[in-house]
Amino acid sequence: MALATTIDFLLAKAVDNGVAAGFYAMAANRDGVVYSGGAGTRDGKSPWADDTVAWLASMTKSIVAVAALQLVERGVIGLDTPTADVLxxxxxxxxxxxxxxxxxxxxxxxxxxxxxxxxxxxxxxxxxxxxxxxxxxxxxxxxxxxxxxxxxxxxxxxxxxxxxxxxxxxxxxxxxxxxxSRLTGRDLATHLREAVFDPLGMVDTAFGIVDRSRLATVWAKTPDGLMTVPFELPAEPEFFSGGGGLYGTPRDYLTFLRMLGAGGVFNGVKLLEPETLTAAQQSHSAVFGRLVSANPATSHDIDLLPGTPVSWSLLGIRNEERTPQARPVGTVAWAGGANCYYWVETDGATAGVLFTQLVPFADPGVIGLFADIEQAARA
Known part of the structure; x- marks a missing residue:
C-alpha cells in the first residue's frame, strides 16, 4: 500500500474512532517531504492543512534549545559554566x-x-x-x-x-x-525570529497567533465525548515562555526538524555546526521511563515509547534501544501539551510530525496513531 494511502487511512480511522476531532501529519526523508495530509477538522468545520496554526506547547523547547546552542557556539555562554550571573x-x-x-x-x-x-x-x-x-x-x-x-x-x-x-x-x-533574553539584550520573540525563524523561512511560528483565521481549536476528551475548550495564551505575556509559548504550523515545524536532521543546515542556511548538533543529540541524563502524572486533567502518565528506555538529549528525549517502529537508537523526539508530536533521526533519514489540539496530554490513542504513522514512514 502506498505511503499516502496508508497514512490517510490511519488518520481517518482515528477521527472516526473519536481519538480527536482532526489531525495533520507530515513526514520527510533526505530527498524531501514524502507525506502531507490530514483528516477531520481543526475547528469543527474547516479541515486541517499544513499551514494550520496550532499551539506548539512544549515543542517550543527544542527550538529554544537550538537558540541556546547558537550562543554556546559564539562563546556567549558555556554549557557547563554556572548560570548564577545571568540567572x-x-x-x-x-x-x-x-x-x-x-x-x-x-x-x-x-x-x-x-x-x-x-x-x-x-x-x-x-x-x-x-x-x-x-x-x-x-x-x-x-x-x-x-x-x-x-x-x-x-x-x-x-x-x-x-x-x-x-x-x-x-x-x-x-x-x-x-x-x-538577558544575554542578547532583546526579548526572546525577537531573538528567535532573527536567529531561527527568518533564516529557515518559518513564517507562521511566533509567540502569538499570526493568522487567527487558520487557528485550530483546542478540544478536550470528556465522559460526554469531545468538546471544545476556550484556550489561548496571553496576547501580551509578561515574559515569553521558552518552555511552551510558541504557536506554529506542521509545515514550519517539519522545516525545523529537517534542519536538525541535516546537521544544522537547511536550504544552504546554517544554524548550527554539525559537531555542536552531534554532541547535543547524545544522552545527557540518566535513563528513565514513565512520567507519572499528578494531574490527570492536564496529562495522562507520559510514556511516549512504551517499553523503551529513554534519556534526555539537549533537544528532546532520545531512545536508548531500537523501538518496535524501527526507530534507530538516538533518534530525537518530543511533544506538546495539546498532543502534537515529532521525531527526527540524527542522520536525517526520516522526520515527522503529528499535529492535533487535544487535552489532556499524552493521550494513548494519539500516541498509538503517532507510532503507526512513524512505522509507515519507515516502511
Whole structure:
C-alpha cells in the first residue's frame, strides 16, 4: 500500500474512532517531504492543512534549545559554566523536599545550575502536573501557572530536587529562554525570529497567533465525548515562555526538524555546526521511563515509547534501544501539551510530525496513531 494511502487511512480511522476531532501529519526523508495530509477538522468545520496554526506547547523547547546552542557556539555562554550571573534568581532558589504536615520542607540549593542541566532536565526544575508537592506549594503561595506567562511562575517556584542528582521533566527551558533574553539584550520573540525563524523561512511560528483565521481549536476528551475548550495564551505575556509559548504550523515545524536532521543546515542556511548538533543529540541524563502524572486533567502518565528506555538529549528525549517502529537508537523526539508530536533521526533519514489540539496530554490513542504513522514512514 502506498505511503499516502496508508497514512490517510490511519488518520481517518482515528477521527472516526473519536481519538480527536482532526489531525495533520507530515513526514520527510533526505530527498524531501514524502507525506502531507490530514483528516477531520481543526475547528469543527474547516479541515486541517499544513499551514494550520496550532499551539506548539512544549515543542517550543527544542527550538529554544537550538537558540541556546547558537550562543554556546559564539562563546556567549558555556554549557557547563554556572548560570548564577545571568540567572541569579535560580542560584538563590530553594529545594522543596516535601511537607511535614502543613509545613513545606525547604532548603537552599547547594549545586550551581548550568545550561547543560537546564537543557537536559537535570536542573531540579519541575512541573506541578508531575509533582503533587509542587502543585500544593504553588497553590498555597498563589504562584501563577506556566500558562499565565508570568515570571513569578518560575522565579517563585522551588526546585523539586538538588540540581544534577536526578532526571525529571520541568521548566528548565523557561529559564533558558530568560537567559537568552538577558544575554542578547532583546526579548526572546525577537531573538528567535532573527536567529531561527527568518533564516529557515518559518513564517507562521511566533509567540502569538499570526493568522487567527487558520487557528485550530483546542478540544478536550470528556465522559460526554469531545468538546471544545476556550484556550489561548496571553496576547501580551509578561515574559515569553521558552518552555511552551510558541504557536506554529506542521509545515514550519517539519522545516525545523529537517534542519536538525541535516546537521544544522537547511536550504544552504546554517544554524548550527554539525559537531555542536552531534554532541547535543547524545544522552545527557540518566535513563528513565514513565512520567507519572499528578494531574490527570492536564496529562495522562507520559510514556511516549512504551517499553523503551529513554534519556534526555539537549533537544528532546532520545531512545536508548531500537523501538518496535524501527526507530534507530538516538533518534530525537518530543511533544506538546495539546498532543502534537515529532521525531527526527540524527542522520536525517526520516522526520515527522503529528499535529492535533487535544487535552489532556499524552493521550494513548494519539500516541498509538503517532507510532503507526512513524512505522509507515519507515516502511
Amino acid at each position: 541569579p534568581e535560580l542560584a538563590a532558589s530553594h529545594v522543596l523536599e516535601g511537607y511535614d504536615g502543613d509545613v513545606p520542607r525547604l532548603r537552599p540549593v547547594r549545586t550551581p545550575v548550568t545550561l547543560r542541566m537546564l537543557l537536559s532536565h537535570t536542573a531540579g526544575a519541575g512541573y506541578s502536573f508531575l509533582s503533587a508537592d509542587l502543585a500544593r506549594y504553588q497553590q498555597e503561595n498563589k504562584i501563577p501557572t506556566s500558562l499565565e506567562c508570568k515570571l513569578a511562575s518560575i522565579v517563585d517556584s522551588p526546585l523539586v530536587y538538588e540540581p544534577g542528582t536526578d532526571t525529571w521533566y520541568g521548566t528548565g527551558l523557561e529559564w533558558v529562554g530568560l537567559a537568552i
